[in-house]
Amino acid sequence: MIMPRGEPLLMPVNPVFIGLSLVVGLAINLLPLGRVVWTPDLLMVLLVFWGVHQPLRIGMGVAFVLGLCMDVAQSALLGQHALAYTVLSFAAIAIHRRLLWYSVPSQALQVLPLFALAHAIELLLRLVSGGIFPGWWIFLAPLLEAVLWPMASWVLLAPQRRPPDSDQNRPL
């Protein structure tokens, strides 16, 4: 196994934790805050994160189903989020071997185009199908998602950073 130098060995991931994080992400996305166009899409961050870290577990099927849920919840065009999330998940799997060799801030810089691509797909689909242009604030969303990337990699990898056998000095 080839790994970047200085990278800590991680514990195996708990599939329940992945599922739980996705459900929590979906729930936060469903917060009825009204029509705020620049809210970062938490599910996009989670899908890219797990697609990069666990490409065998979280792939395009999960992304597609979560996208359908988002479409129904937002009462958007059915399939709009599903397509964007599928493409996003594919892109995450395509870069997953390369991305983890970089430091976390440069990882954020590298996933920014992915988020921008997903939002551009949604925007394009809706403009083609007769929606209105929601305003320039929508381009803030991918930036905020990229900003969330370091935080996501800190929080979501925390359970895997535990020591294999806990003792008095390191209870967690």
Next chain:
Amino acid sequence: MPLGTLERSAPPFFKQGPSALSRLAVYSALAVFLMVADARFQLTGPLRLAVATVLYPIQWAMLKPVELASRGSGYFQSLQEAQQELDAARQRMTQMGQRANQAEQLELENGRLRQLLALRDRLQTPAQAAEVIYDTADPFTRRVVIDRGQTGGVEPGSPVMDEAGVLGQVTRVFPLVSEVTLLVDRDQAIPVLNIRTGARGVAYGDPVAGNGGGMELRFMPANADVRADDVLTTSGVDGLYPPGLPVARVVRVERRADSAFARVYCVPLAQVQGARHVVVLKPLPENALPRPEPAHPAPAKRGARK
């Protein structure tokens, strides 16, 4: 160290499944198919309903903190503001009471006159109150969600109004909530009547015009008698909206030399941005007004279209 402690296990050698590219193609095709079925053929109602029912508990749970926050901020509103609002409401109630008394008398008179002229009685439309829960998050349309659904007897197509005028129309009904498309949505059209001149027209939503969106009265000839401050009401020719409900006020009329139509901009009278309490009317029954038979199309000429 036990074997199970390392995170990176070797990927399976032989059981690899379809390649990423083929999975991408399959899911994208499925998504495109769904989009076409949804936008063009309206086939996806059952799927939407099923997913919405599954998601309803999560949505309900996430609604609670937001509601709590808004109610908490309302709780700390100053006493003075509340008293001012009460005074304003009392004044309005007095004015409306006066009008209501007059209206009763007028209604009586109107009924007699109608009988005298042997005209049809005006229809009474049953209505029920509802509350707007939240704006839908989709930034490409203008819709709100109200707290009455199929179990509350809401039908798709029902007109929705607030105290000032027509707000929109119910477009999707779920078991416990339903979705109202506002008048300013781009796909929303409403037949209107200019009460100053009696001219009928169709007003379309135009969310880009002005700040916060408005409406546009389309297909009015360039020399049509439309002025700023004209009030538009529902005309009732669609057999869905009851006639006489206030809809919009004309704000600007542009007459251009290069176009056969005038551009007439209006603003809805209802509070489109922050409506809270609304009334859902029952759509007029199908047979309220007998529809004229569609004219028989002339037999197609040979060679006209192949």
